[in-house]
Amino acid sequence: MTNKKKTVAVLYGGKSTEYEISLLTAFSVINAMNLEHYRVQPVHIQQDGRWIAGPEITKKLEYKDQLLLNENASLESQAEHWLAPSSPVLGNNRPDIVFPLLHGPNGEDGTVQGLFELLNIAYVGSGVAGSAAGMDKVLMKDIFTAHHIPGPGYLSVSRFEWETDAPEVILNVKNTIGYPCFIKPANCGSSVGISQCLSETELSASVTDAFRFDTKVIIEEKIIGREVEVGVIGNHHLSVSVPGEIITQGAAFYDYQSKYVEGKSSLVIPADLPEKVKAELEDVAKRAFRALSLSGLARVDVFVREKDQRVVVNEVNTMPGFTQFSMFPLLWKHTGLPYQQLIERLIDLGIERYNDKQKIQYRIDK
Template sequence: MKTKIAVLYGGKSAEHKVSMQTALSVINALDQEKFEIHPVYITDSGTWVRGEEITGQVNDVKRLELAPEKNEVGALTLTEQEGKSEAVDVVFPLLHGPNGEDGTVQGMLELLNIPYVGNGVLASAAGMDKVIMKAIFAQAGLAQVNYVHFVRRDWERDRKVAYDKVEQELSYPCFVKPANLGSSVGISKCRNREELEQAFIEAYKFDRKVIVERGVTAREIEVAVLGNDDPKCSVIGEIVPKKDFYDYKAKYEDGDTALIIPAEISADVVKTVNDMATQAFKALDCSGLVRADFFLTKDGTVLINEVNTMPGFTPFSMFPLLWKHAGLEYPALIEELVKLALERYDEKQQITYTF
């Protein structure tokens, strides 16, 4: 019997388009001899739309933009309704950013008692909020760059105080980021006060909380982590952006970035990165998958930058590429994630909720 899988994509987020591309890749890679594929599109305004079963290749991402007036609407279409056997066996949430990658959708799926791929509520929420994530990393003793953060109200109350604090504690260059967003949306590199002021304005378009990190001269290296309670690490890759930094256009539009897999680093650095990635995975109580990003300085110091609890998942994204070089091809990687999701779900069913 085929596993009935709902591929959840789109979302009310600035990363809506990235999610669409990810969904297209995953849908086309799923083995239709093993999986019954049901697309579930979340519009950019937040409406849930469940489409008909997909029984072939999808050649254009626009085919995944399901119209609410022509399809079933609502999150409850994932469950069994009025005796109809429409319930799915597992959900693959390919959502990036707020309202999807931040624990909100994961919480809803928990309440509906539906297995789902990837991280749970806690890990998703903590991994989305860079300030919370870094606080957990600090508690775990993981080395990272210095940072400060601000909420919009404090910044609006006295902007000069915020800018002075950045200059006193971090200096230039520094990076200003929305605390709860990925794909490098809203990020700016600042070299002076004027750029800093504009960067705050840009970042607050996307979040009520902003984090500012000290700039560091270092190589950018990444590792993919896969598993539940016994996670394993892939080979390590290096990102070499040809621009000033690895921004949204470099990631998704220009293709102007070199990915070196495996990275040319020593065995000692490999061990350090793997140990830190595993430690970060466990500190956040992650499950399924994570991409962990690091800085490697000239003196060999490894600093953790962040983890991404639902990394880009096209065949050309770093997470699948790292596993491909480790011997796990894209379709097999997807199947392994579904297997991990069902294993975690089965374990949760052992919990007693009455006393």
């Protein structure tokens, strides 16, 4: 790294059901960053969509609510700011890179990434297409199917289809997916809106609940097996972490309570898996990462099927939970890459990806 500090704009909050989780992530990441190497500028996206920029962070934060920035710092009031949503004009405060610590829709789904592409600003993580495909569980699984990456059986249902012919959908689930099955909003994370249906009598209520959070729902086959996750980092050359296993305590599946309430689940890192399974897991994780055109980082969630020990991909998360106690950083800690170094590695990967894109030519007369 050069002597000049890199300016990192840390973006957090957002119009998403995962707003609070994003605040926790930002608090943890900012406090882990080496302030001798980076100038850290916080940018808070409120739940109503308003962007608030704060002053440079020069010391560790004491509590999370310090990230709830003052309204007077609104980006919209700074005509020459690097990221005024009403104007693409760039000022002198342009950061070297943006770290978008946003989870769920309106941040992890390619929308914010598209803004950075238009402004030609470097950012951490996957691009527009990869972020969008990684957020939409239906698109993701369609791509996995095309690339022969094994996954649960699934059906996609739009709100229009459900409202116009729910009996046909119910019959289709019975004939193709069966029970038990899982109902999920297509574009949510952190297990928001997910429920397990043991029989047809539970299906209608579960689908209706999922449609509170999205206009498209995915209905998936339940896989009996162990729930395992790995981290992947890289752009062209990929590294895969040791695997970690999720053990839920008294829950039917790894739901929101299991993830964020202490004592509801435990993580076993590294997971005790046969070498053959670990090799297959690493191969499938890399294939899934490349199939979705991801870059920077992702957490790949799989099942190790009980009946034959085969790896089945559940989903990929392009901006996983990122507190120092979250699965993704813990996986890398046990692989030999501590939290602070992981953050620095991801910033470097974002700048590498940006520099690579600068080689693209947009005129044909030169």
